[in-house]
Amino acid sequence: MHAVIINGSPRIKKLSNTDKILEKFTAGMTENGTTFEQYEVSDKKQWEDIRKAFYENTHILIAIPLYVECIPGLLLEFLETLSPKNDETEIAFILQSGFAEGIQLRCGETYLKILTKKLGCKYAGTLVKGDNFSIRWVEEGTAERVTAPYTEMGCEYAKTGGFESDKCKAFTGPEIFSFPLRVMLGVVFAVFAKSGFKKISQGVGCTKPLDYKPYK
Ligand SMILES: Cc1cc2nc3c(=O)[nH]c(=O)nc-3n(C[C@H](O)[C@H](O)[C@H](O)COP(=O)(O)O)c2cc1C
Numbered sequence: 001m002h003a004v005i006i007n008g009s010p011r012i013k014k015l016s017n018t019d020k021i022l023e024k025f026t027a028g029m030t031e032n033g034t035t036f037e038q039y040e041v042s043d044k045k046q047w048e049d050i051r052k053a054f055y056e057n058t059h060i061l062i063a064i065p066l067y068v069e070c071i072p073g074l075l076l077e078f079l080e081t082l083s084p085k086n087d088e089t090e091i092a093f094i095l096q097s098g099f100a101e102g103i104q105l106r107c108g109e110t111y112l113k114i115l116t117k118k119l120g121c122k123y124a125g126t127l128v129k130g131d132n133f134s135i136r137w138v139e140e141g142t143a144e145r146v147t148a149p150y151t152e153m154g155c156e157y158a159k160t161g162g163f164e165s166d167k168c169k170a171f172t173g174p175e176i177f178s179f180p181l182r183v184m185l186g187v188v189f190a191v192f193a194k195s196g197f198k199k200i201s202q203g204v205g206c207t208k209p210l211d212y213k214p215y216k
Pocket residue numbers: 009010011015016017018019065066067068069070096097098099100104130132133136
């Protein structure tokens with residue numbers, strides 16, 4: 001199988017969590033000879049090549065970060081430039097997000113089924129997974145703990161051409177956290193979030209307080 005992979009994040013490749021996930025995913029996917037070409041929607045100069053690859057190939061994988069509960073606007077802008085196909089092309093999706101509970105990705109997942117139909121293609125499933133906020137903020141070794149499990153999902157994709165297997169469905173993890181865990185997370189968030197975000201913002205060069213209001 002040869003897959004066309006489209007990273008749907010508006011973030012440039014170097015800063016994209018989706019790209020780090022795809023790095024591990026494609027390592028597993030190519031273990032038994034599957035090949036791929038990868039594109040970034042964030043780079044508008046690639047759009048013509050992505051369109052060409054979409055029209056000329058029958059296995060498309062779009063990897064998407066959840067932005068405000070659905071898919072990023074830049075990806076939508078790109079998708080609107082595609083004409084529907086009608087040649088048995090299969091589209092599978094990786095839908096990944098910051099928050100961990102599976103339930104908050106289900107609306108986006110439903111939309112992806114509708115989108116596939118609009119593109120005249122066959123739906124090959126969505127790998128749904130949250131808990132990816134940290135990839136960008138932590139050191140490489142720690143991020144590896146979050147991204148490494150995607151290698152096995154890459155093997156599954158190569159084997160089945162999609163994400164409909166029970167293994168892929170189980171990969172999502174908890175749909176909703178238990179009540180005690182939600183209470184505990186609420187407390188941890190209230191106590192540590194402010195100082196944690198302050199530290200992160202300073203780490204990426206922010207010199208003003210996070211509640212700074214320059215236009216007030
Ligand atoms: C503008 C914006 C909106 C986001 N909205 C959500 C959201 O609604 N739910 C969620 O769980 N994560 C949300 N996230 C977190 C991203 O889905 C998550 O960090 C993802 O791994 C980013 O991947 P990327 O770096 O490839 O863009 C949002 C991030 C940004 C920057």
